[in-house]
Amino acid sequence: MLTAYYAAHYDTLLVLISLLVAILASYTALDMAERINATQHKAAALWLAGGAFAMGVGIWSMHFIGMLSFRLPIALGYDLTLTITSLAIAIVASGFALWRISQPTLPVMQLSVSALLMGVAIAAMHYTGMAALRMTPGIEYNPLLFSLSILIAIAASGAALWIAFTLRKNRPHMKRARAMAAVVMGVAIIGMHYTGMAAANFPLGSICTAASEGIPPGWLALVVIIVTLSVLAIALLTSVLDTRLESQTSLLAKSLAVANQELTRQALQDNLTKLPNRTLLEDRLNQILHKAERTHTRFALMFIDLDGFKAINDSLGHHIGDMLLIEVAQRIRGSIRAQDTAARLGGDEFVLLIEVTEPEDAASVADKLCNIINQPFEIDFHTLGVSASVGITIYPDDGHTPHDLLVNADAAMYHTKSTGRNGYHFFEASMNANAHNQLQVIQDLRLALERKEFKLHYQPKFNTPNGIVVGAEALLRWQHPTRGMIAPDDFIALAEKTGLIVPIGEWVLDEACRQMRIWHDEGNQHWKVAVNLSAVQFSNDHLIELVQTTLARNNFPASGLILEVTESTAMHDVEASLTILDKLAGLGIDISIDDFGTGYSSLLYLKRLPATELKIDRGFIRDLAQGSNDSSIVAAIIALGRSLNLHIVAEGVETEEQQAYLRVLGCDAMQGYLMGRPMAPDQFMDAIHTAALASEQAASLVPPNTSGNHATPMQ
Structure with missing residues (x-):
């Protein structure tokens, strides 16, 4: 004997609202996944808890609104305890899903097990919500559609987990990809729900015992929709604001890093010539000295002063003088090896640090420098000529400390100036008399x-x-x-x-x-x-x-x-x-x-x-x-x-x-x-x-x- 069932129909507006909520809940899930992935430790735990609540409310609301859209020719109501239980199941399932996709990896086996657990949990949420109708006699389910709804829930959960895991990183064009994925996930979730609804049959003469004792559906539908949309909107707005704040913080951090780099560069670099300044020279000199001590090698320190620069600077102005110094620095930089150091102490004084095997190596570099600097300079329609007076000290022959090497190189440079300029001299002990005389x-x-x-x-x-x-x-x-x-x-x-x-x-x-x-x-x-x-x-x-x-x-x-x-x-x-x-x-x-x-x-x-x-x-x-x-x-x-x-x-x-x-x-x-x-x-x-x-x-x-x-x- 065939059983007769009530003819059911759906409220089209509520169906569309349930689809919208499903899509919005899916997008919230994807956005929460990104926030959890982008934060660390305590903040990630807070985002996980808040995301689980917002996502759970969203999924549960979609199912509940879907059930509210269901119409029978009898009065309907919902048992409060079972309704709250279904909501709790949705929140727990959402928390599990967000925790799963926040892990560093998602192997296929773990994805499959997680999809099974989450799919069963969503199905449990749905059918617990159906049980909240407390129908007498009970609801009869079509075995095929019932099984199909569970399979859809598992498949939708697997797809949702994989999509959320894939899109959790903040990359270019990610917002558009998440929006499209949210539509796909929302449709899949809706498909599971309405397949489960289609599996439910209500025999003629059935009554809903929760209609008189439970929650009436009329005003509840409006409250659920407003509360759900508010929760999801707040969650999304909080995420957007946090993302923007994080972006601004990141931008500020980058700006501070750039500023720190610039301050470091200014502290260690001559502003005019972009060569290392005195501070950086002292550091490089200490490094090369310690290396020479350790490896028993030599290096040369050259003190360079420009001949004729003051006359050009005084007669043509400091603007021309500065441009000339820049050109001189470029010539010096271009004539040394990458491992050597050229620095500007100030004015027209430069220092060169080079690794050498024999003093003759330093002599060849000094001779090359003098020839290069002696070539005419074309500055602002002026043909200018300067030469270089160079003093050379060799470690360890001419000093064992940075101070001794610099002072002795300076003395050798002044000796070059006093003997005709435009050349170089190695330091000799007799030159110290002049240096000490000047100090006196x-x-x-x-x-x-x-x-x-x-x-x-x-x-x-x-x-x-x-x-x-x-x-x-x-x-x-x-x-x-x-x-x-x-x-x-x-x-x-x-x-x-x-x-x-x-x-x-x-x-x-x-x-x-x-x-x-x-x-x-x-x-x-x-x-x-x-x-x-x-x-x-x-x-x-x-x-x-x-x-x-x-x-x-x-x-x-x-x-x-x-x-x-x-x-x-x-x-x-x-x-x-x-x-x-x-x-x-x-x-x-x-x-x-x-x-x-x-x-x-x-x-x-x-x-x-x-x-x-x-x-x-x-x-x-x-x-x-x-x-x-x-x-x-x-x-x-x-x-x-x-x-x-x-x-x-x-x-x-x-x-x-x-x-x-x-x-x-x-x-x-x-x-x-x-x-x-x-x-x-x-x-x-x-x-x-x-x-x-x-x-x-x-x-x-x-x-x-x-x-x-x-x-x-x-x-």
Whole structure:
């Protein structure tokens, strides 16, 4: 006898919603798999727990919504305990699936066993949910469709595990692949569910005992849909935000790594030439020294200094000088082996470390370097030429420590410079005497101010037309207790190099103003004193304050002071120079451009300088003769000065011919050995009085009708 069954139908909207939930749950599972794989330890466990809950709720909701879409001509309800049990089964199955795919590998055997367990769990979830209807008599299942639904559940679980394991890594285009896989997985899960629903038969006369005692399906459907979509949305949103945060964190970490690399590079690399700097050189030197000690081998350290670089840097500007240093560094880098080290210490000083077998190996490298550097450089439309002075030390013959090797190589380099430049010398013990001598001079310089060993000598300046003294230039001398009188050329460079020129310069300015104040009080108010400013002093931030304080302390008028700045110093940083000179001129001080004609001036900037005086370099005066190139240059400088309303001073006048020619050219003032050597203050006044007396006597002997210019004895 055939059994009659209730005719069932489905709510189309709820079926579509169940499909959407299945796809969304599948995508959530794939996304959770990626998050678990991307995190470590405690965070991975939290993502596993949260993912299991979200995925379990999603799968269970799909089944539950699918069951809610099922319609029978009788009232239906759901037992709360069994409904919650089916949800728990879904969460546990989801947790197992996420744990399985978070493992490093997924062999076929483990995949098969996991698919079987998960498929059975999903089937159990489905049929436990069906049992929550509590039908009387019970539901009759078609054995074929029942078995088919379980097989579909196992196959869908296997496919889902394999897809999730494959797509768990975050690679390009992975979002699109996961979306497509989620659709496939959702359809497979839906297929299992509706196959299981199709296997269920409800005999006529059956009643649902949970309809009166359990949960009514009406409002429950809406609550389940809203809660499920909310849980899945929150899970996905949390994952997306975490992914974005992780991405930003990763980007920040990469940026920090790049920044750290850049900081390390800057700390160990010369910014201009990109060669290793002093810090990295010291490290490389220690490494090669330890290796040489261990293997009983040799290496050479070469100290390289460029000849003629300073003149190019001062005349053409630091921009050209920097470009030249870059080109030199490239030539040095190109002439050594990969295992050798070339470093820049600063300025135009380079150091080379090379492994050698014999000293002759170092000699051949040094000779090659000198030849390469001696070749012309084409820099910004300028053809420039420099040469190299090289000093060489060999380990262990010339030193056993980095300090000894560097100092001795430096001494050998200076020996090369003193013997003609453009070449190389190996270190010899006798060279240390010069190096130690220089160190001793520096130490003595530090004590010279305290011991009051510095003296100022004054060289008179004369008005050209009438020979009247108009002032003096203050010139520094060092009265050393054992070396005697030392000229500035022998210690100024060291003072600038060590920074001692700043306190020495302060003393010179103060002493010059003090002495000229005395001469003013003696009736020579029209005299002015000229004081030289070195480049180091000129760039000192406290220069203006120093000048103001010095003038006030000595009660000396600013109009009686001339500050001399070399042309190259003034043109080094024109805008900064203009600011400083404008402030000095604003105090009422005269500004003199010293050594004019030796630098590389721009007339555009020169006319903007608040200078009152141009001082022609003695190099043009030395060979001055009518018709010579120097006479043309001097005439041009004087004409230029006239056009700019500048006072023109010639220094280094040593012959009457030079004096006469400068008068003809219209020079305003002169100074030089012909008219007066630099003298101590007491000798200076005696010489001035003697010159004035001789001038008066010479004038009284001139016949009344005789005209012409007559030189004084000091002239």
